[in-house]
Amino acid sequence: MLKLLSSSSSRVHCLTTATPSLRVQPDSNSVFHALGRLTGLTRRSPTNSLFRAFFCSDSSDGSGSNSGSEPAVEVEVKGVESESSGPDSKASSAIVPTYPRPEDYLTVLALPLPHRPLFPGFYMPIYVKDPKVLAALQESRKRQAPYAGAFLLKDEPGTESSPSSETEKSVYDIKGKELFNRLHEVGTLAQISSIQGDQVILIGHRRLRITEMVSEDPLTVKVDHLKEKPYDKDDDVIKATSFEVISTLRDVLKTSSLWRDHVQTYSQHIGDFNFPRLADFGAAISGANKLQCQQVLEELDVHKRLQLTLELVKKEMEISKIQESIAKAIEEKISGEQRRYLLNEQLKAIKKELGLETDDKTALSAKFRERLEPNKEKCPPHVLQVIEEELTKLQLLEASSSEFNVTRNYLDWLTVLPWGNYSDENFDVLRAQTILDEDHYGLTDVKERILEFIAVGKLRGTSQGKIICLSGPPGVGKTSIGRSIARALNRKFFRFSVGGLSDVAEIKGHRRTYIGAMPGKMVQCLKNVGTANPLVLIDEIDKLGRGHAGDPASALLELLDPEQNANFLDHYLDVPIDLSKVLFVCTANVVDNIPNPLLDRMEVIAIAGYITDEKMHIARDYLEKTAREACGIKPEQVEITDAALLALIENYCREAGVRNLQKHIEKIYRKIALRLVREGSSNESAIGGEVVQPAEATAEVVDESDQHAAANKTGVEVESVGDNSHEHTSETFVQVDTVQTSDLPKDSKDATDAEKLQEAEVTKAVEKVLVDNSNLADFVGKPVFHAERIYDQTPVGVVMGLAWTAMGGSTLYIETTQVEQGEGKGALHSTGQLGDVMKESAQIAHTLARSILQEKEPDNPFFANSKLHLHVPAGATPKDGPSAGCTMITSMLSLAMKKPVRKDLAMTGEVTLTGRILPIGGVKEKTIAARRSEVKTIIFPSANRRDYDELAPNVKEGLDVHFVDDYSQIFKLALEYDNSDTGN
């Protein structure tokens, strides 16, 4: 609320009703309007009212044209409840503007202004620290002469122009002469508006110039009251400049709110708002520095002052433009980001609506929960807890962060595993037996062991995780039996090979902190099979790598050991998994290479290899069938005779396993398939060419020695049928048919009869392919040479031994010859890539043979006088082991006694220096190898009798086996035989 009071009724002017005494100058009015518009203040606003009041009242310091023409008016403003009333509404309420006459104030108190000069019409609070000055000010107020001079303080030479609060304080300490010297000459007559504590509010009135110092403390100076130089208010240049100032001010005010605040500190206690006032106004509210402001203050030429002000406000304008562009750029940046954010959110919402949302956290969490739901009851509580924690974490993470992806993948694995989800086990022993027999012939031990396992499961009501290790040469069906066991037990099957595996992380997984971390093989297995009790086949466990970081064998131990694997901890998963229900089946070629702690926990079932008879069965009942089906051939289209199969096994596939046999059978069937297709297409083509071209029975074709030649001829025939069939005169079935066909008078034939004939002949052409002994080579090539049986009749000094290799058993010869003879030349030289153990065996054999000969033939100095050479073919294969000891002695004795050993005899056994025979390994393999080489008599150490007894009857069938403790028994069997018995 604005109230105007007057100290005397004649000097009161009401603001709301303009009285005749109010005088509005044309220039000031226009300025008022201009400024009113540019400040955005309404006529009703207090500031506006104040403008109006003062325009009409004071002309005492006005332009020269108005000077002294109007009486001074004293206005008291009280209770101005508006921010426009000044910097301090309380202070404003105490304002008692008076219009001092210059002659009353020729001597004034000099107040220093540290920051800016005080412009007429503006408020300025200052701090007066000097009590004397303060007292003088209060005194002057009491005396109704509340005026002082406010002068800008010059900077101390060498100091910065912007004073800190420190310098501000020190400014107030300057006194007397020093202060006088530091004051600018031109200042302002300031009304002491209020004094509160040490804060004094000054209102600027008119310009003063110091003429001399009157007293030092407080500093009092004599002053001249300055007036602007007379100017012509209609001067175009002045007008134009002032309008430019106004328009610039308006522009600045539009953009800068800071300026609007400055405007509101304008007190309007200055009388007319005319051109000089406009210049002061512009300079005062600009952000110009104090010297520039002082320059404006000192300028008494109105035009020059306006120009100076224009410069300042223009500069201000530039600054405000820069400020605006900065603000705009920032705003644009922010709004761009906001826009992107909004669009992203919209995109998400659309995706969600269309069900395309993949990354949305809630959708993800819902997906994980849904996946977990069916197994939730069976899921262990510790796993559920981890899942819940991770789900909460997922919600808190930023979707674009890498941590989010890690958590999402982790949750993916955690929720996908078949926690407590077991497949129903089959404990039906009879069904299992049928399945096992369906898939594999023989392998009785393995099948028996599986049936035992099922029986135990049936009685206990639940099965237990076990580790079975199937060992044996390649191709004996270790891997495939694993598959059948899974089928028999109704368990899911998972196979992984650890051959060459050297990284523990393959088994135990990587820690989640690594980029691209994955769980180990076992967790992957559980995810793949979807049940917690699969049969896991770990292939090639004997070929486990050494490991560069950690020991894979130890990691496997944790995985396989039934004591530990109930709480198997994968590094990635980080929660224990129960693997105790998993049935592990490992396969190995050589048990010795399996790390001992692992082997210790396994139940090893050795599969030694197959004898011919077993191979015949496997080939006939399993391999043939599979190969036939794989080639799409019907059983009636082919016949492989027993003789051909036997020849195939004995001459081509003599190794322990049946993989090679399988390959050969597949090869035969592939060739048969090609033949059938060729013949079929040749006949079809002939029909297509409208020529009857019956073919001979295929049986004739397969009798031909060169199948390819026959096939080629057929091809030629087909192509030339339409031209001149008479040209083909070869002896093949095609030739006969062609002649017949060409002889037929085409037009005399009934079409239907011809078609029937064609059909009948085509069927005949692909009727049956017969593979027998005579044409086997056409399918599988010539038989490969087998070094195993080099001699039909072993000569003197040559004995057949039995060896065991990773590929199964094999026979090998030990040959000894005499290199040199002469007194005292007895020595032994050995070759054939023998290892140290075998070389030592040879030495032992040499010594023992010598002592035996001495005993048997004391007069025979053979060993003492002969340099012997012992060789074990094949020379390219490294050999080692002690089991050839007895064979070596026999070979040497045979040479010494010039007597060949018994026919079809093979032996094995380690021998000591005293002639004791020690047990050997691989009895089954060796027996099978001996049978393959058509050995009739075998000598084994007595200690191996038990191993031999366990062999299947068909393996033992027809063999004459002798078990010996001492070499003397071998001597008897090998060298002291009756010639009529052995056929020698």
Ligand SMILES: Nc1ncnc2c1ncn2[C@@H]1O[C@H](COP(=O)(O)OP(=O)(O)OP(=O)(O)O)[C@@H](O)[C@H]1O
């Ligand atoms: N007793 C058998 N009855 C029927 N088929 C058999 C028998 N033994 C092996 N096979 C067949 O022989 C082929 C080779 O067997 P598999 O691959 O299981 O050999 P493996 O012993 O695992 O060899 P490797 O040690 O080289 O891995 C398979 O197709 C398998 O079906």
